Each structure stands twice: as structure tokens, then as C-alpha cells.
Amino acid sequence: MAASSELTFLLRQLDSVVELAPEDRAAVLSLPYRIKAVAEKRDLLREGSHPVESCLVLEGIVCRYKMLSNGRRQILSFHFPGDMPDLQSLYLRTMDHSIAAITPARVAFIPHESVRTLIRAQPSVADALSRSTMIDASIYREWIANVGRRTALERVAHVICECFARLRAVGLAKLRTFELPLSQMELADATGLSNVHVNRTMRELRRLGLVETNSKVHGIVDWELLQETADFDPAYLHLRRQAPP
Amino acid sequence: MAASSELTFLLRQLDSVVELAPEDRAAVLSLPYRIKAVAEKRDLLREGSHPVESCLVLEGIVCRYKMLSNGRRQILSFHFPGDMPDLQSLYLRTMDHSIAAITPARVAFIPHESVRTLIRAQPSVADALSRSTMIDASIYREWIANVGRRTALERVAHVICECFARLRAVGLAKLRTFELPLSQMELADATGLSNVHVNRTMRELRRLGLVETNSKVHGIVDWELLQETADFDPAYLHLRRQAPP
């Protein structure tokens, strides 16, 4: 394992959330971890399990999801490099949902004990992680509203807006084009729609001249109008710097 | 203001989440606070504001909600006596949603600074609050799945199951009957349905012999069957003691 430069991803994420002092950064970088490569569609963590490590996404896209009794799936959130999608496992013993890699991914696992020690030693890192957790919760709230009260067009557009804004905030999206390798099935599970209807909705978004998308890569054609049709207001992301196009 | 016996509500809630030592309990009870009575349907906290206190529900039912651009409302969560519905404001400066009283309510406001001091002094109280926050997030996840992938009957039944289980966990529900003064409009805004359809769904739940409900009071007739039709598994509530009827 090389120098923990891998964890700079985490720093980049925390940076988009709070200002860190040099000694805090050093403390974060000295966390022990092990790296795991995860294949597409493979579970990282399964509902019902009792993790003893927290994971940090280094590469790829990861999602949380739940399976319901009727065999349906609901995606609960997307996670990009720098995100720690299971900070909760520090406090809740058993996973109430699963985490899976959407694309091939690389993930760092950090022992809970090390995170706990870090939190005790560096209050501002603790604050950053707490803030990060609170932002997660804020995103959940927005998703409840998205899935509960918005039309198909708004829902899909909203998810695209959110991903774009979040990726830009950590420097992973270009000005107007960004790679977002989500299949229509995944978009459907995230928005509570059927894959067929997502297909038609994407078609409509293209027809309206809001996005250009050839399967893997999404291009934002008209960011202003896209936000408007999505009813998207980035305030709920609580970013330190906004992401104007 | 009498001895801070008001805050015992908070203790009861934390107790359902984690074990507290006597000195922790004492520290919680010595928090300063001010009491406010809130009328039915009045906002406690408005989206866009910058609170400097956290609030604790003492009496009544409180909800978080968002208004969308199309004038629709989505309720994001319900809160009962003992809940602190805005711990996040400790870390996120501006409210991304509003909080309102559903019934007439009494609420204690505790200065952020006092909570921060308490958190620094009593690590296990900090843990309890973190755990509480994580449980909130878990409930959000369940709601995303509820609204995204369940039928009207399942959604409404699920909300009833959750309220019952949570109220029982803090000793506010009897064995099979509990008071849950939610209007059908509110149930609709929580489930992403129309009020008319909620009405028909409640009717169906009664017809199926699952609940008895005369507006304000809901009685659980067949808890097992209700859970089953709701696809309800209380695991996501992460309670220390489960609530069998």
C-alpha cells in the first residue's frame, strides 16, 4: 500500500463541506485502511450485516438500496469518490439497507475503531463528519419529496441535476458535460418509476433540448432550464461553494 | 419554570436508543431551555431560516415538510414527545425544510451552544444524539422506499405501523390502541397520495379488519396482518427493545 494518498479523496469531500486545519488533514491521512476492488453490480455491504469498518469510495459510483417484499428495488442514494456511504454503521450495529457498486469501483475500508479514535482526537474532523452525515440526511429528505410529489419528468431531471451539482462540487464534472454511467434501470429504481417510463422521460428531456446523452455520458445543454423543469434548488446540498455552470 | 422535569421526555427518548449513565442523565437535565406553546398547523421553524436553538417536542405531534414549486406539500417525518427534530441545525446553518405542529404542541428550545457544550463534556450523550440522528436517517430511507415503491395500501399501513411502533417504544401507546390525530390530508402528504385516495385506502384497511379508526384514535385490530400488508419490518427503527403488541 503506497503512501495514503488514496485518502486525499476523503479530504476533497470534507473540503467541500467544511474548512480543515493542516493537523486535521494529517490526522485523516494517517488513518489505516485496506483497499478493495468491487465489480459492477456487486454488493459492498448487505442489509442485515454488522460491519466493523466504514467504507470510502475512491473510484466509481456506488449506491445504497433496499429490496422490498414485492421484489422491487429502491435506490436510496448515489455516492461518488470521496463519499463515505456508511458512517452510520459507526452507531447502528446492523445495516438496514445494502450498498452496491454501480460501476466497477475501488473502495477503502477504514476500521471503525480508527475512525472513533480520530473523532475523539480531532473535534473539527468530527464536526466535518457530522456535517457530512447531516447533508446525507438532507439529501434523503429531498428524495422523499422527489419521489413523493414530483412528476416523472421532474424526478429524472432532478436526479441528473443533483448528480451534476455534487460531482462538480468535488471537481469530477466538467463545465457542461459529465460522465454519469447510470443505466435507465438504475435511474428507474432511484426515481420510483419503471425503466420503460424512464426511457420515455429521457427521450422527452432530450427533445426539450435540456440534455444530450449517449448512454454513459450526459451532457447538460441548458442548465438553467434543466434546473427549472426539475424544480432543483441546490440549497439542500449545503455546499460551501455553489456550482454555477 | 419548575425543576427541569420537562427534559425527562428527552431522556425517555434517548433511553429507547442507548443506555445512559446517571451523570449523563444529570447533565441532560441541567440543560437550559425555554418553553413555547405552538398552535395547530403553525410553523415552528421555517425553511431558509438560521436557528440558534434546537427544539425538543414535549407534547403533541410535529412534522417536517417541504413545499414544492407546484404548490404541493411533502411531509418528511413525524415527531413525538421526546424527539429533537432539528439536531441538524447544529451543523447546517440554514433550514432546508420547515417544521410545523400538527396538533397543538409544547416545545422546549435549547440553545445550540448548550448542546455543543454538553456534547463535548459527555461523550456518551454525544453518542446517543449521533445514534438518534442516524436513526432519523434510517427512517428517511424507509420513507423513500415507501413512497417510491409501495402501493397506496402498503404506504398508509406502513406509516401507521411506524407511528405505532415508535409511540410504543417511548411508552405513548397502549397495547392495541393509540391516539394518532393525523388528518387524512396529512396522511396524504406523508405518503405522496391524494387525500381522496387516502380516504379510500383507510376504508379498505378497515374493511380488511386491520384497523379501527374514528378520526383521531386509531386502533390496531390485527397487528400481525397489518405489518404483513404494510411490508413493515421494525428493524430500521433500531430500537433497543422491540414493540410486540
Added chain:
DNA sequence: CGACAATTTGATCTGTCTCAACTATGGTGG
């Protein structure tokens, strides 16, 4: 008792789902 809000019921409409087929697309092994 009167008035306003919440619930109930009916009739109709529509957004989204389901089912089913067909067409890219990309990866694999011969």
C-alpha cells in the same frame, strides 16, 4: 344553532405501468 373544516362518495380522466417485441451495443471466445 350555525359555520367551517374534515370526511365520504361518485364519476371521470390520466400518468405511469405492464407486457411484449424489436433493435442497438458491447464483450467474449473461436
Added chain:
DNA sequence: CCACCATAGTTGAGACAGATCAAATTGTCG
């Protein structure tokens, strides 16, 4: 390098869960 296969995307037709609109009924509280 191509044939093949699996997976994802596309399109059409029909069905249905739930929305909308409108009116009647039942609380509920001053």
C-alpha cells in the same frame, strides 16, 4: 476478426392505480 450472446435501450398497445373534480355528509367548536 467475426459470430455470437447477453444486456441495455427503444417502441407500441392496452390496462390500471391513483388523480382530479364536484357534491354530499358528517363532525366540531364557538
